[in-house]
Amino acid sequence: MSYSAALLPYIPSLTTAITSIHPMTEEDLELIWPLTTYKAQQKASLVLQENDVCRHIFFLGSGLVRMFYLDESGHEINYRFTEAGHFFVDFQSVLTQQPSRYNWQALQDSQILLFPYPAIQQLYQRSTAWTNFGRLMAEHVYLQLNERVEMLLFMTPEERYRSVVSTNPGLVNQVSLLHLSSYLGIKPESLSRIRKRMMAQ
The missing domain is CATH 1.10.10 (Arc Repressor Mutant, subunit A)
Structure with missing residues (x-):
């Protein structure tokens, strides 16, 4: 495997997260490591800010992040939390490359792995397994967001x-x-x- 030393502690949990969504061969997994970068995020800092375009898919190696927006009165409304070992992304912004309406903030000191979306799109073209992974992850994100909407409604x-x-x-x-x-x-x-x-x- 070829990846930087900074990624090493998070490879097992990232591998588990990927294969829990779709099975991968070692050959398929090898394709993702060169695309992966690492970022340490301090508590209370923003991973993604409102009006910025989301250009990455993120994986939380450790820590805790929240997705929130500001209502008409300027109050912060939490929309989602992501714990370590899970992916997070503003899917609408990353797909359309339009500014995000949300903020992603670290609630704890966090370690994040980043995957540039253009490179991920190329990966989908190279591997059927990764194409299926992308589809299933999109479904997973939709179900998570819909779950909260239905919780508030019903x-x-x-x-x-x-x-x-x-x-x-x-x-x-x-x-x-x-x-x-x-x-x-x-x-x-x-x-x-x-x-x-x-x-x-």
Whole structure:
């Protein structure tokens, strides 16, 4: 394998993330390493800023990031969180190469692997396995985003919180009450009451 020493600690988790989406031979995996670069991201810094064009697909080697936007009143609304071992991207911006409406911010000191989207497109043309990977990842991103939309539309505030606790308990312990309440679409004091009520049960 040919990759820089900075990537070495994250190769196992990246390989797991890739093959969990679509099986890959060693030959197919070898194609991705020359395209991969590494970036250390400090806590509270922005990986991607609103009005910038998203030009990469990202993989979070360690840390935690959030996707958020500003509403009409300037309030930050959390749309998604990504934990270590997962890909993240503003798919609309990267596909259209139009400015993003979102910010991606590191909530912890984070280590990120970057894949330039033009190079990934060329990779899709070189390998059927990577073509299938791209399609499946697009479906995966869509389902993740749609899941949150349906959560806000069809669940009560308590059901939303219970859903996050059951599907992603680690996130609840890493994210502040303020960030989590924004994601769930409820006020912090309401979330606090829900948590106390659940603890008393």
